[in-house]
Amino acid sequence: MNSSPNFRLLTAASVAALLLTASCDTTPRERQEAVREEARNIDTLANRAADKLRTVGRRAARFDSVSRQRNRQPLDTAAARTFASQLLGSYGDIEQLTPTTIEPAFVQFMQQVRTNRKQWTQRDWDYATALSRRLNSRFRTIRLDIKGRDELHIRALQTEFTALETSRDVKDLSDAVKDK
Template structure:
C-alpha cells in the first residue's frame, strides 16, 4: 500500500509539462516504473546507512558498558580527586559550610579540563560527583537554602556536560567509517 502511494505521488511530479493527452498509457507506465526504481534505490541506500549507524551505535554502547564495568584504579581515582577537589579531597568530612565550596571547586576544574578528557576520565569525575552528591544528601537539611540552590545548579551543569560528551562521542562513533 505504501509503495503504491509513493508511486502515485512521484508520478504527479514526474510528468511536469506532460499531460495525459500528450502521452500514451504505456509511456506513463514506463515513467512510473523508472520513478519507482529510483525511489526504491533511495530507500535501500537510506536503510543501509541506518543499519550501519545502528551497528556502530550498538558497538559504542557495548564498549561503554564494558568500560563502566571495569573497576576504577584507586591510584588514578585519588589523583583525579586531588586534581578536581583540591583542598576538599576528604569528601566524607565535608560540612554544611564546606560542601558548597567543594562543589564550586569541582565544577571549576571540570569546566577547565573536560575538553581534553577521555570517557574514562569522565568515569572518574562521575565517581567523584557521586561521592559529593552522597555527602550533600547526608547534609542537606543543615545546608542554607541559597547554597543548596547553587549546589543543585552545579549538579545539573555537571550532568549536562557529561551527557553532552556522551552524545558527542556517540555521534563520532556512528559517523566513523
C-alpha cells in the same frame, strides 16, 4: 518541508512522472514505463537510506557495547584518589565535608571540570562521575543543615555537571556514528 537534495530530486521526478501520466499525448505504455522508472528511483533511494541507517545502527551498537564494557571495569582506587585530589584540592576528604565546606567543594570541583573536560577521555569522565556521586551522597547526608542559598548553588552546579557529561556522551556517540 524537507529540502534535502534527494527529496528535491524525488519531487522533481515525481512531478515529471505525474505530468507524463496525465498527458493526453502519451500512450498507456509510455505512462506505464514512466511509473516503473519512478518506482525504481524511489526503491533506490529507499535502499540507500536503509543502508545508511543500518550502518549508523551498527556503529551506535558498537559504541554502546564499548561503553558498557568500560563501565564494567572497576575504577582504579589510586587513580580515583589522584583524580579526587586534582578536582577537589583541599576538599578531597569528602566524608569530612561539613555544611559550610560542601558548597566550596562543589565550586572547586566544577571549576576543575570546566577547565579539564575538553581533554578528558570517557574513562576520565567515569572518574569524575564517580567523584560527583560521592559529593552528591555527602550532600544528601548533610543537606538539612545547609543554608538555602548554598543548596540552590549546589543544585545548579550538579545540573551543570550533568549537562557537561551528557554533552560529552552525545558528542562521542555522534563521532562514533559519523561516516568516516
